[in-house]
Amino acid sequence: MRLTMVEAPSGLTELGGLTELDIRNAAEAILRAEREGEAMPPLSGQHSGLSLDDAYRIQDLLTRMRQQQGIALAGYKIGLTWLTTQIACDLDAPIHGRILRHAVHQSGASLSAKRLVKPHVEVELAFIMGRDIDRPIENLDEVLAATDRIVPALELVDHRMAPPRIVADTVADNSAFAGVILAEQRFRPDDIDSRWVGATLSRNGVVEETGLSVIGMGHPATCVAWLANTLLKRGEHLAEGDIVMSGAFARALPVASGDVFKADFNQYGTLDVSFT
Secondary structure, eight states: OBOOOOOOOTTTTSOOSSOHHHHHHHHHHHHHHHHHTOOBOOHHHHSTTOOHHHHHHHHHHHHHHHHHTTOOEEEEEEEOOSHHHHHHTTOSSOEEEEEEGGGEEETTEEEOOTTOSSEEEEEEEEEEESSOBOSOOOBHHHHHHTEEEEEEEEEEEEOOBOSSOOHHHHHHTGGGEEEEEEOSOOBOGGGSOGGGOEEEEEETTEEEEEEEGGGTTTSHHHHHHHHHHHHHHTTOOBOTTOEEEOOOSSOOEEOOTTOEEEEEOGGGOEEEEEEO
16 A cells, blocks of 8 residues: 655654744753653643744754653653644644653553653553664555564553643643553554554543544554654654654543543453553
8 A cells, every 4th residue: 555645744854933942941941841740831831833944953952851860761752643633723733742762551550640740541552663764764664664563552642731731731741741552462464453442441440532653644644654764854763672652543532540540442452551
């Protein structure tokens, strides 16, 4: 299947309207909000017309600052993969952020919700890369050939900025990444029909959301291809061992202390996470 790829927003790596001091102040404010577990005002309220270019500059600096603190990276997350959401947000492509190694958990994990601001969980498929992707992807077969395993997963998202937010606020905030929970079951790409994976998401024993993986750009591997090509344009690339969260395919559920979530992927297994 040949891809008709959605282009990344133009000028993604060009300098935008914010000064280097603005970028640093924004990144430090996000880190402070994350550390204190309290929402900060949206950056777009201070910087009218905050652009995606500047938002990714903030995210990039945020990543470098975390690495300087000894925090390792584990891959990338993709957000806003639903066409309806992109239209509502006046976008022509998804967004992405970084996965932090210490925030990758296994099914059955018990996590604290107390230091989070406004956490939610959502069902996704994680792609574990089996090799580097250092040239443009042209079709889904190339993505699947570069994938070692596909894993049912949950993503924990958290907005460190108070509403009203715009998409650029979310991008600057590392696209709201807070954690990943991976199932024990792991599948070779040939052993899972990743386009037609269905899942239910229950909270405290009650099924509240259902979804089908095809909703994300028609195939979750298309989302991964978009990310791979976008990173190449930014001078980055997907590397062997990277985890790629391919995008939610059901609505997110809010998290509170005491909640227990279970995702049922039918023949592909289940996973759960609890919050204290």
